Amino acid sequence: MDGQSRAEMTEFYSGLLKTHGPTKEAIAYSNEKQQATRYALMADIGPMGRESSVLDVGCGLGHFCEYLRGHGWGGKYLGVDINPEMVQAAQERLGGEGFVCGDILSEDFDHKSDYVFCGATIQHRPKHGDPQEYLEQMVKKMFELTNVGVAFDIFSDREITFRREHHLYVDPLELLAFCYELTGRVVLRNDCRPYELMVYLFKDENRDDLNIYSSWTSRTPQFI
Numbered sequence: 001m002d003g004q005s006r007a008e009m010t011e012f013y014s015g016l017l018k019t020h021g022p023t024k025e026a027i028a029y030s031n032e033k034q035q036a037t038r039y040a041l042m043a044d045i046g047p048m049g050r051e052s053s054v055l056d057v058g059c060g061l062g063h064f065c066e067y068l069r070g071h072g073w074g075g076k077y078l079g080v081d082i083n084p085e086m087v088q089a090a091q092e093r094l095g096g097e098g099f100v101c102g103d104i105l106s107e108d109f110d111h112k113s114d115y116v117f118c119g120a121t122i123q124h125r126p127k128h129g130d131p132q133e134y135l136e137q138m139v140k141k142m143f144e145l146t147n148v149g150v151a152f153d154i155f156s157d158r159e160i161t162f163r164r165e166h167h168l169y170v171d172p173l174e175l176l177a178f179c180y181e182l183t184g185r186v187v188l189r190n191d192c193r194p195y196e197l198m199v200y201l202f203k204d205e206n207r208d209d210l211n212i213y214s215s216w217t218s219r220t221p222q223f224i
Ligand SMILES: C[S@@+](CC[C@H](N)C(=O)[O-])C[C@H]1O[C@@H](n2cnc3c(N)ncnc32)[C@H](O)[C@@H]1O
Pocket: 001, 009, 010, 013, 027, 028, 057, 058, 059, 060, 061, 062, 063, 064, 080, 081, 082, 083, 086, 102, 103, 104, 118, 119, 120, 121, 122, 124
């Protein structure tokens, strides 16, 4: 992200933090269900190893780390955020976890993890430069940083009843085409909220003799 957009985005979230303190409102969640739903969608990337490592891009106050811990995950967590005040507040909330202030797009950011998550972050449109280019750079870098898979959300431009000036809206089919340039194993979900896309990108494209991806796992059917 260019320096000016970064400064403005930092100012935006620092303003929320100042107004609301280290709460969900400071990371722009208006209610708990909305927040928990996003985290559940991200964690639904697949059955994650209990000890797998996680990089949380745009970690904010570390709520997603708490969500994973609360569900029994015991692996190594690193949250990265461009906003130093967010990082400091996250460290104060969750002292034992890892948080760094930084930009994953910088060349020296090379921290690889099994899973890379990015919730409610790349949907925030940088005010300057080409937002599409920024989005693609972020997704590409996240895919470079994962050993297993990436999960991120973004707003769809198909739903026009919900629009905010500072959000980025994408054509789901264009996004999908871009994702296929990175990997053949892609999931694009639009099954939770009409304007919210959740994307999973998987690294391992090895297949068995039936052409089934070797690391694919079936889910037990659920009947309600
Ligand atoms: C809406 S909050 C979401 C926080 C967290 N992901 C969650 O869902 O609980 C967005 C956070 O992403 C950070 N952010 C925005 N763009 C970023 C980028 N390119 N790299 C790292 N952090 C970024 C902001 O500073 C802010 O703390």
